Amino acid sequence: MRAKNQRLTLVLLALAAVGVAALLALSALKDQAAFFYAPSDVQREGLPLGRAVRLGGMVEAGSVKRAADGVTVHFVVTDGRATTPVTFAGIVPDLFRERSGVVAEGQFQSTGAFVATNLLAKHDEKYMPPELAGKMHETTTLAR
Amino acid sequence: MTTAKICRNNLRIVPTLHAFANPARFLTIARPLTPMLVWAGIALIAIGCWAGLTQTPPDYLQGETVRILYIHVPAAWLGMGGWSGIALSSIALLIWRHPLATIAARAIAVPGAVFAGICLVTGSIWGRPTWGTWWQWDGRLTSMLLLFFVYVAYIALARADNDRGGDGRVPALFGLAGTILLPIIRYSVVWWNTLHQGPSIGLTKSTIAGSILWPLPIMLAGFSFLFAGIVLMRMRTMLATAKAEARLRRMARI
Numbered sequence: 016m017r018a019k020n021q022r023l024t025l026v027l028l029a030l031a032a033v034g035v036a037a038l039l040a041l042s043a044l045k046d047q048a049a050f051f052y053a054p055s056d057v058q059r060e061g062l063p064l065g066r067a068v069r070l071g072g073m074v075e076a077g078s079v080k081r082a083a084d085g086v087t088v089h090f091v092v093t094d095g096r097a098t099t100p101v102t103f104a105g106i107v108p109d110l111f112r113e114r115s116g117v118v119a120e121g122q123f124q125s126t127g128a129f130v131a132t133n134l135l136a137k138h139d140e141k142y143m144p145p146e147l148a149g150k151m152h153e154t155t156t157l158a159r
Numbered sequence: 160m161t162t163a164k165i166c167r168n169n170l171r172i173v174p175t176l177h178a179f180a181n182p183a184r185f186l187t188i189a190r191p192l193t194p195m196l197v198w199a200g201i202a203l204i205a206i207g208c209w210a211g212l213t214q215t216p217p218d219y220l221q222g223e224t225v226r227i228l229y230i231h232v233p234a235a236w237l238g239m240g241g242w243s244g245i246a247l248s249s250i251a252l253l254i255w256r257h258p259l260a261t262i263a264a265r266a267i268a269v270p271g272a273v274f275a276g277i278c279l280v281t282g283s284i285w286g287r288p289t290w291g292t293w294w295q296w297d298g299r300l301t302s303m304l305l306l307f308f309v310y311v312a313y314i315a316l317a318r319a320d321n322d323r324g325g326d327g328r329v330p331a332l333f334g335l336a337g338t339i340l341l342p343i344i345r346y347s348v349v350w351w352n353t354l355h356q357g358p359s360i361g362l363t364k365s366t367i368a369g370s371i372l373w374p375l376p377i378m379l380a381g382f383s384f385l386f387a388g389i390v391l392m393r394m395r396t397m398l399a400t401a402k403a404e405a406r407l408r409r410m411a412r413i
Contacts, residue, residue, distance in 0.1 A: 022254045029335055030250075037342040041350050049352040050297040071352060108291035110220055118290075118354055135290045140359040142225060143368035144216035 051118050054097035062123045070099060070129050071118040071137065079113055092117060092129070103131040110136035182398050185259055189391045196388035203381030210374035218371065227285045228367075229374055232360075233382035234277040238306065239341055241271025241386070242334075245313065246341075249334035252327055259394070261327030264334055265317045266393035270386055272310035279303060290354060298347035299355035302340060309337045 049056075051071030052063065070092055078091035087104045090113075101119050111117060116137030121130050211229035218225035244267045252260035282300070283293050294300065317330040348357045359366045367375075 019254060026250050026253050026335070030338070033336065033339045034342065037339045040339070041343060041346055045351060048298045048347075050295070050354050051352050053352065071354075110289055110291075115220070135292055135295070135354060137354055138221065138289050138356050140356045141366045142218050142221075142228070142359065142371050144370055145219040 053094040054092055054099040055094050057099065057123070057127075058097040062125070062127065064123055064125060067120065067122055067132075069118050069120050070101065070123075070131075071116070072099075074111070074113050074115055074117050076113045090117075092119065099127065099129050101129045101131055103134055105132075105134070107134055108136040110138060115139075182259065186395065186398065189395055193388055193391045193395065196384045196391065200381045200383070200385030200388055203377055203384065205381075207374045207378035207381055210377065215371050215374060221289055224285055224288050225371065227281050229378045231278060231281040231285060232375060233379045234274045234281060235303070236379065237382055237386050238271060238275030238278050238303070239344060240383075241267050241274060242306065242310070242337060242341060244390075245271065245334040246338045249331035252331045253335070261317075261321075261331070262394050262397045263390070264327075264330065265314075265321070266390045266397060268310060268314045268317065269393065270389045272307060272314065274382075274386070275303065275307040275310055279307060295354050297354040298351040299344065299353050302344045302347050306337075306340045306344060309340060313337065 051069035053072055054070070057063070057070075072092040072094040075091040075093045075098060078089075080089045081087070082089065084104075086106075087102065088107060089100065089102055092099050092101055101121075103119065103121075111134060116139055118135040118137050119129060119131035120133040120135070122132075123129050207229060211226050215226070217223045245264045248257075248260040248264035248267070251257040252264070279300075282303075286295075287293050313330060313333055316333055317327070320327060320330050345358075347353060348355050360372075365372055
């Protein structure tokens with residue numbers, strides 16, 4: 016019986032160690048594992064200039080402006096604390112819209128603006144039928 | 160401790176602890192249970208597919224693509240649940256030397272890997288129209304891919320251990336260590352910036368509207384029953400193979 020108790024203790028200790036390791040990994044990798052910079056991260060840590068990064072946040076309401084050439088889009092990304100103006104030339108994803116999540120891949124300019132080479136739409140955790148979403152979302156996005 | 164005491168202790172302990180570890184007793188339960196689980200699983204999945212494809216409304220933003228969640232979510236839960244099963248079996252083997260534990264863990268590994276794979280593939284198919292990309296190295300996607308690789312490594316390790324006549328302790332330690340991925344997968348979307356959205360379904364509430372959500376529990380139950388049925392099938396096969404090999408060895412000796 017003593018050996019069995021010893022093994023039980025060892026396994027419980029091992030499980031606790033695994034749990035602590037997971038916690039450490041989750042908190043230590045927080046910066047490295049971040050998929051994108053939020054506008055307030057940039058404000059706090061300075062501009063990551065000269066390399067390709069991702070910028071993520073919500074597209075600010077009323078900020079999307081299409082340029083006369085038909086392919087260039089200007090919009091503002093916000094995370095509630097800071098904002099970054101973004102320019103993108105190309106086809107935007109179907110789910111790209113105001114007040115919705117977006118991840119832009121590209122580079123920061125020294126002016127603080129962001130020039131995107133690719134746009135990804137970020138979906139949130141809310142799922143609902145069109146009639147619940149109200150008049151604002153009456154169009155079916157994928158039917159365009 | 161005297162020898163007599165050890166014998167008395169063993170006599171007392173063996174019938175209680177090993178009551179369910181006895182392969183013969185396990186088989187008398189597993190034999191009728193296997194077809195019941197498999198057919199219940201298939202029936203529930205059929206109902207869930209019909210409901211999910213015809214009875215629910217499309218999502219306001221994703222449109223019809225939302226329906227992939229009825230396969231993606233159960234596959235993800237079972238991919239992670241399968242590894243929890245391997246971890247529990249590993250603990251049972253390491254502490255109590257449970258004879259069926261190694262077989263159970265090896266039986267879970269292959270369907271677990273398959274479901275983790277289904278989760279990755281369906282997620283990728285959903286990601287293309289929703290996010291605009293098949294694959295991105297974000298925290299959730301990468302940790303789930305790691306779990307799939309860890310499954311594959313476990314399958315190889317357990318097979319090698321079994322072929323060399325090992326007692327399953329080395330794969331059990333690996334099974335225990337691999338559980339580190341489960342909290343990382345679960346909390347990656349909460350603690351890190353990820354492309355993948357946060358958890359929609361909590362213990363008490365869900366951010367998925369009821370009219371879209373209701374076929375999901377049916378699919379989840381169906382997938383779980385099917386998973387359990389496959390595991391029992393594989394355990395019975397492994398026991399039968401071991402029995403046949405033992406018989407062949409005995410015959411070769413005579």
